[in-house]
Amino acid sequence: MSRFLLAFNGTRGDIQPAVVIGAELARRGHEVVVGAPPNLCEFVASAGLDARPFGYDTHAHMNSEVVRTKLRTGGPRQRWAAFTEIRDLGWARAVSDMAGLSTGADAILTGFVTEQIATPFAESAGAECLSVHHAPIRPNSTVSPVPAGLSGLPPVLNRASWWATDTAMWTLTRGRQNTLRHELGLSGTVARVPGDRLEIQAYDPALCPELVAEWARARPFVGFLGLSGEQRRRIGADTDDSALLDWIEQGSAPVYFGFGSMPVPDPVGVVGAIVAAGERLGVRALISTGWADLPPVESADVRVVGAVDHETILPRCRAAVHHGGAGTTAAALRAGIPSLVCWVGSDQPYWGAQCARHGVGASMRLKGLTTESLVAELTTVLAPECARRAEVLARQLITPEEAVARCADLVEERTDAHLRSRARR
Known part of the structure; x- marks a missing residue:
């Protein structure tokens, strides 16, 4: 059996998939630890999982002045300052928490907002790193990186906009990522695009057949991850x-x-x-x-x-x-x-x-x-x-039971392959 760390930060919508996956992995006999925002640790624990604080209090953050006011009002300079504040919020806290959480992990599962922290820690620990995405956030030909502002772009312009967006984000964050790599004793610098990492798409393929055709096996779709009846009873939902x-x-x-x-x-x-x-x-x-x-x-x-x-x-x-x-x-x-x-x-x-x-x-x-x-x-x-x-x-959607089974199968297969490879080295 393997030891899994599920390290996620965000609102309940970001954390609930971790609860669903973690509960299934625990049911299969694995050791599971879930890192979650302090305000959602009780929610995680109520599902019968080992919950540990990871990052900042997201409830307080969503009701803070920077989110409610600064990010949505004022000119470009004020909004940029607010974006920078949000980008840097809790980085040191999350890094400190991850240092303790990742010890002994065979695999770390994480979401998009915490990949920059989970990836180097997994490399340092010799663990597999896997991502769970609840929307398309990688370059493709059909979905714009700015879905609220751009639609119906030709495939070549969609890809160009993804390149520009990814490059801008890498430029903004590579300094702190490289500093973290150095502190962990890792060689090299952070790449502009992620490497060979399994990125599970936790939403239904019936809604985006073009993405399914484009991404094929590289980013498998499992369906939306929902709480089971037993989990809802445990958390009082x-x-x-x-x-x-x-x-x-x-x-x-x-x-x-x-x-x-x-x-x-x-x-x-x-x-x-x-x-x-x-x-x-x-x-x-x-x-x-x-x-x-x-x-x-x-x-x-x-x-x-x-x-x-x-x-x-x-x-x-x-x-x-x-x-x-x-x-x-x-x-x-x-x-x-x-x-x-x-x-x-x-x-x-x-x-x-x-x-x-x-x-x-x-x-x-x-x-x-x-x-x-x-x-x-x-x-x-x-x-x-x-x-x-x-x-x-x-009636066409993947059921919650089938979705979590598909997801756990992929996680186990990838982790087992990684452990076999590590044993041979």
């Missing part, structure tokens, strides 16, 4: 909220609204737009506050709640309006309901574009949301044809 279920059953199927861990600009205005749009369209609204401080609403047709179990609630809803995180998008797709993605950034515009492309939803920016824009987009999303396509697509 499927607690029976009889009052909420009764409210849902007492009227027409509501539209779900939830923006996960994203900072919501103008919470009062957003909730006001939701209530007004619901009244205009004649639909009830179920609002999940997530990490945002959303105000209460006094209306029989609107219910404001905390976190909900997507697997239990979304199939009872007519549609989902959400931020477009990979996990929430997957939950809505598997529930067979349309999505209106109100994105904030990162990979979210990509998932919004995919929902629109497959005819199972629409996409818009959360910032600037108004009653009029919400009504206009929901009119498309609530159309019967959109609902029908969502039901059809749901």
Whole structure:
């Protein structure tokens, strides 16, 4: 049996795949340690895994001034300063944490935001390094590196934009990466592009057949990684909220609204737009506050709640309006309901574009949301044809059980090959 370190940082959507993979590897008899943000260690531990702090508190970060204000307002100079602050946030803390976590690991699994730290530590420890990606973040011919701003580019321009983006990021970070390599006693400098590392695509191939054809076996697709029923019970995600279920059953199927861990600009205005749009369209609204401080609403047709179990609630809803995180998008797709993605950034515009492309939803920016824009987009999303396509697509998706089995098989095969190679040296 092998010792696996799963080192991930980010919001719950970034950490949940690690919980799913880690639990499956532990079930197969391996030793598993999960490095996660301090604010999500309890979530990891509740799934029965050995949770250790790794990096900064992401809840505090998402509600910080740099994210809520500096990154989204002001001129180019202020936004660049905010981007630099975010880029450097927690680097020293994560490096220090990784030094203790990586000892004795046979393989380190990580995500995109922590690859720069995990890769040299794995090399130093003689461990295999594997990545799990929940959206396409490597050069390709069909997806732009700036999905919110560029679309429909010819393949040659897509690849050129990836080259420019990768080169810019390498230029910005190579200094600290090379310093870390030197501190770990490693020779050479960091390459502009990653080497021969298994990069598992933890999203469904049915949504991006062009990428599947282009990447073939180099970046295998396993499907969206979701919590099993047993895992949801262990973490308390499927607690029976009889009052909420009764409210849902007492009227027409509501539209779900939830923006996960994203900072919501103008919470009062957003909730006001939701209530007004619901009244205009004649639909009830179920609002999940997530990490945002959303105000209460006094209306029989609107219910404001905390976190909900997507697997239990979304199939009872007519549609989902959400931020477009990979996990929430997957939950809505598997529930067979349309999505209106109100994105904030990162990979979210990509998932919004995919929902629109497959005819199972629409996409818009959360910032600037108004009653009029919400009504206009929901009119498309609530159309019967959109609902029908969502039901059809749901039946084509890889199940959570098959997805995690595929992922764990790939991890075991790659790690076993690495250990055999290491033994021969």
